[in-house]
Amino acid sequence: MDYFIELLFSGLTRGSIYALIALGYTMVYGIIGLINFAHGEIYMIGAFTAFIVATILSILGFPALAIIVLAGLAAVVWSASYGYTIEKIAYKPLRHAPRLSPLISAIGMSMFLQNYVLLAQTSDFLPFPQLISDFNFMEPVAHIVGSTDLVILVTTTVVMICLTILIKYTKIGKAMRATSQDRMMAMLVGINVNRIISVTFIIGSSLAAIGGMLIASHIGQINFYIGFIAGIKAFTAAVLGGIGSIPGAVLGSVVLGLTESFATGYVSSDYEDVFAFSLLVLILIFKPSGILGKADTQKV
Amino acid sequence: MITFQELKRSFFISLWFVFLTFPIMVIRVDSIEKTVQWRWMNMLYVAVGAFILSLIFRYMMRRKEGQSADDDEETSTSDQHLIHRWLTVPRYRNIIYGVMLTLALVLPLVFSTYQTSIMTTALLYVVLGLGLNIVVGLAGLLDLGYVAFYAVGAYTYALLYHFFGMSFWIVLPLGGMLAAVFGILLGIPVLRLRGDYLAIVTLGFGEIIRLILENWGEFSQGPSGVSNIPRPSFFGIDMSLDTALIYIYYLMIAFVIFTIFIVNRLQNSRLGRAWVALREDEIACQAMGIDKMKTKLAAFSLGAFWAGIAGVIFAAKTTFISPRSFTFIESAIILSIVVLGGMGSIIGVIIGAMVLILLPEYLRFLSEYRMLAFGAILVCMMVFRPQGIIASVRRTYTYNKKETADGEGA
Amino acid sequence: MAQPILHVTGLTMDFGGIRALNNIDLDVNEGEIVALIGPNGAGKTTFFNCVTGIYQPTKGEINVYNKHKGRQISLLGMKPNQVTQQGLARTFQNIRLFSQMTVLENVMIGRHCRTKSFIIGALLRDKRTLREEEEIIQKSHQILEKIGLTRYENEFAKNLPYGAQRRLEIARALATEPVLLLLDEPAAGMNPQETIELVSLIQEIAAEGQSILLIEHDMKLVMSLSERIFVMDYGKRIAEGTPEEIRHDPAVIKAYLGEEVDA
Structure with missing residues (x-):
């Protein structure tokens, strides 16, 4: 039973990280219909930024809490800036291009960023400092649920609630929803669509950065390639839930996280990534609209 | 020409990039040794680089906008560069092909075996590029898992030799056919999907194949790969390494010519037209009576067939293969070749492969920047010149005027 | 009746x-x-x-x-x-031409459903295929003549004036007989x-x-x-x-x- 609960929690932890990344995919897709292939790299850059800042601060002898907050803040600021810049360079000029052009551009951007970090930093795995020390009150259940897991779950939940409020109740959130329904119409009623797209990239990237920092401190190491796998898995989660749908992304992520956790726990860990990829292929083939997504009919 | 406003704007963009790249470019930390390295020179490079690039970027954007405006007004004369005009005239085109062929044939006589071997690799990518060009360039199906079929071909040869001792020449068509079968099996369910979903599914499929090869040790010998694969034989004559490499080079040229011949015929056929139409508008295409599924499957499996053949040759050339040769990066390289060269253009793909494979080989100092450059190329091509270096040539048809008149009279 | x-x-x-x-x-x-x-x-x-x-x-x-x-x-x-x-052949309310193909090619696509050759034919270019191809070109040309688009024959469809694009859609549909x-x-x-x-x-x-x-x-x-x-x-x-x-x-x-x- 303990093992089951352990797997359950590790699945939820995974799932909530996927959710942080998947939200970026789903929001961008909802607004400009693009699979932002470089999104995984934003997450990776977030993890690197957090790593660099956290290491410097710990050398300078800052207290743990300050390190976590500042490193997280830095990760968010820089990832958001990257997201913003990437959109301006690689996607904005292609707003009216054939559908595949921005996707190819996104793949190029993803390769560029991976190798940029590889060349500017290193190709080795870097040990990520353990930012979150074990809580005393977690002692009795520490063999089942780690303190980091708890922090991740709590953080993710808080972030999700904030995001929901932002999208549901603020002016910018309403503008985002309007733009995703009908960009032309949104433009006609005076919404600055370019700004909304930028904001979407910024929010999505910030979430990915938080995810990046959390997962890096959870797994304990990072390298330039972590974004690729995480990106594909988060994308899988987004599609599973129904791409374009925000609750769908969260649901899909949790389902994917749990599936992976139980599959590796009870079946075999060799094929961990194969599970995710197979799931992706199967959903796209049999139910491309996902669990909560709407089937999109092409207008003739 | 460059106004003060422009310079000011570029200055701010440059500042922005300095900020943006600051943590990654300037700082390098070692969390174990607890040391921090500040690389201030990098900051300067970024500042200057971003300044210049932003000027170029905006200049290119303006030029592109001007060009597309021209395009609408009069019919694409702006696009008719010298090369294009040459390519439209069959006589010039044949001369170009002739010169290229002659250069290719004398190459091993002039250069070392090492150079020849690099050239063989480049030619291999030409074949791969031409194969993917059928799928992406002509039929407009973005296949990001193309390398999977390449792997199928390579492992077909490696394993059939390993288990049954089958020879190169027998496996060559088998590898192609097996890859085509994989293409059909994958194609039937996935080709119904919309373009971007198709891209992701094929990517997933490519990764699945690689992961299976890596983990299924008894079958594929796992991550350590298969070694001691024999090179192709020539009527059973023993060859020294040098001769064998030159022999493979000439084989490769023959394959390239064969591929060009086939792709050219496909392109200029009823099927080739259907592919392009499918790329342009699926719904209209169906309404014109084209069987979408059958046409897509034909493109997908033919592309896979070529990847399979290239895979067999690759295994025979390197004599060692492992799952590491078949990562997503490889698919991305082949895609870059097609995109850079010009989707749908044979000569474009040849040039694309030569540039992307040979340049990093000869400019050694560039080779670590290779993937960085590939990424940048994909972005820049899409933004500035989506049609590639060589846009596919507009085809004109000749018909007998007299017969038309007769037909009407009858 | x-x-x-x-x-x-x-x-x-x-x-x-x-x-x-x-x-x-x-x-x-x-x-x-x-x-x-x-x-x-x-x-x-x-x-x-x-x-x-x-x-x-x-x-x-x-x-x-x-x-x-x-x-x-x-x-x-x-x-x-x-x-x-x-x-049954149709045209579309919002024009759906194959914009990167020439006018003639657009009409030739219409002939697709009345012709047969496939991969093998394309590779071998046997007599039947060649005859079929010849027939496709002839018929398409005739239709363009009838519709009055002959002078645009080798233009890309996207470069045609609006009215001509609409006519081309009709020509393409007619090509399917x-x-x-x-x-x-x-x-x-x-x-x-x-x-x-x-x-x-x-x-x-x-x-x-x-x-x-x-x-x-x-x-x-x-x-x-x-x-x-x-x-x-x-x-x-x-x-x-x-x-x-x-x-x-x-x-x-x-x-x-x-x-x-x-x-």
Whole structure:
């Protein structure tokens, strides 16, 4: 039973990280219909930024809490800036291009960023400092649920609630929803669509950065390639839930996280990534609209 | 020409990039040794680089906008560069092909075996590029898992030799056919999907194949790969390494010519037209009576067939293969070749492969920047010149005027 | 009595809870020009999409008369390309040309369903394939001559003036040798001069015995061209008859002008 609960929690932890990344995919897709292939790299850059800042601060002898907050803040600021810049360079000029052009551009951007970090930093795995020390009150259940897991779950939940409020109740959130329904119409009623797209990239990237920092401190190491796998898995989660749908992304992520956790726990860990990829292929083939997504009919 | 406003704007963009790249470019930390390295020179490079690039970027954007405006007004004369005009005239085109062929044939006589071997690799990518060009360039199906079929071909040869001792020449068509079968099996369910979903599914499929090869040790010998694969034989004559490499080079040229011949015929056929139409508008295409599924499957499996053949040759050339040769990066390289060269253009793909494979080989100092450059190329091509270096040539048809008149009279 | 070439009975199409087509019966006889009219959102294009296999209708029968077999063939469950094969060819309301292909190539695509060669033919270029290719080019050229687009033959379709693009859509559809030609708002967005040319073009085509079913908003065009008019509103048939009858039909007047102000 303990093992089951352990797997359950590790699945939820995974799932909530996927959710942080998947939200970026789903929001961008909802607004400009693009699979932002470089999104995984934003997450990776977030993890690197957090790593660099956290290491410097710990050398300078800052207290743990300050390190976590500042490193997280830095990760968010820089990832958001990257997201913003990437959109301006690689996607904005292609707003009216054939559908595949921005996707190819996104793949190029993803390769560029991976190798940029590889060349500017290193190709080795870097040990990520353990930012979150074990809580005393977690002692009795520490063999089942780690303190980091708890922090991740709590953080993710808080972030999700904030995001929901932002999208549901603020002016910018309403503008985002309007733009995703009908960009032309949104433009006609005076919404600055370019700004909304930028904001979407910024929010999505910030979430990915938080995810990046959390997962890096959870797994304990990072390298330039972590974004690729995480990106594909988060994308899988987004599609599973129904791409374009925000609750769908969260649901899909949790389902994917749990599936992976139980599959590796009870079946075999060799094929961990194969599970995710197979799931992706199967959903796209049999139910491309996902669990909560709407089937999109092409207008003739 | 460059106004003060422009310079000011570029200055701010440059500042922005300095900020943006600051943590990654300037700082390098070692969390174990607890040391921090500040690389201030990098900051300067970024500042200057971003300044210049932003000027170029905006200049290119303006030029592109001007060009597309021209395009609408009069019919694409702006696009008719010298090369294009040459390519439209069959006589010039044949001369170009002739010169290229002659250069290719004398190459091993002039250069070392090492150079020849690099050239063989480049030619291999030409074949791969031409194969993917059928799928992406002509039929407009973005296949990001193309390398999977390449792997199928390579492992077909490696394993059939390993288990049954089958020879190169027998496996060559088998590898192609097996890859085509994989293409059909994958194609039937996935080709119904919309373009971007198709891209992701094929990517997933490519990764699945690689992961299976890596983990299924008894079958594929796992991550350590298969070694001691024999090179192709020539009527059973023993060859020294040098001769064998030159022999493979000439084989490769023959394959390239064969591929060009086939792709050219496909392109200029009823099927080739259907592919392009499918790329342009699926719904209209169906309404014109084209069987979408059958046409897509034909493109997908033919592309896979070529990847399979290239895979067999690759295994025979390197004599060692492992799952590491078949990562997503490889698919991305082949895609870059097609995109850079010009989707749908044979000569474009040849040039694309030569540039992307040979340049990093000869400019050694560039080779670590290779993937960085590939990424940048994909972005820049899409933004500035989506049609590639060589846009596919507009085809004109000749018909007998007299017969038309007769037909009407009858 | 001769069989109708298109015989639609009880055609119903639901989208979720919305009934876009409600029990439509419509026949088109050989050599006839029938117009399908109705206010925006009446379900005209949905009708086209159902008939041409792009949508699968919820209920109803769609039959096309096959001359060679001498009997009606049901189009239900057929894919759009099979429908075209059976002799229905259409144009689109929002032009859907193959913009990166030349005008001639666009028409050649129309010949696709009447020709056969595939991979083997393309590779071998045997006599049959070459003959077929020759025939495709000839026929396509003839059609362009008829439609009056010969001077644009080697232009990319996207570079054509608007009116010519609409004509090219018709040419492409004609290339499939349709039993019935379905035109979805062929005059939409055309200037008066272009519309006049279009009317005479359609008349020319019809004079050769081509049956035509067309959706159109331009009443002058509809009245001058069609022999029979079918009026729809809210997915239902509200009237059917000759132009003269329709002009005075109270239901039609009501649908177009409305009795009271409501949306």
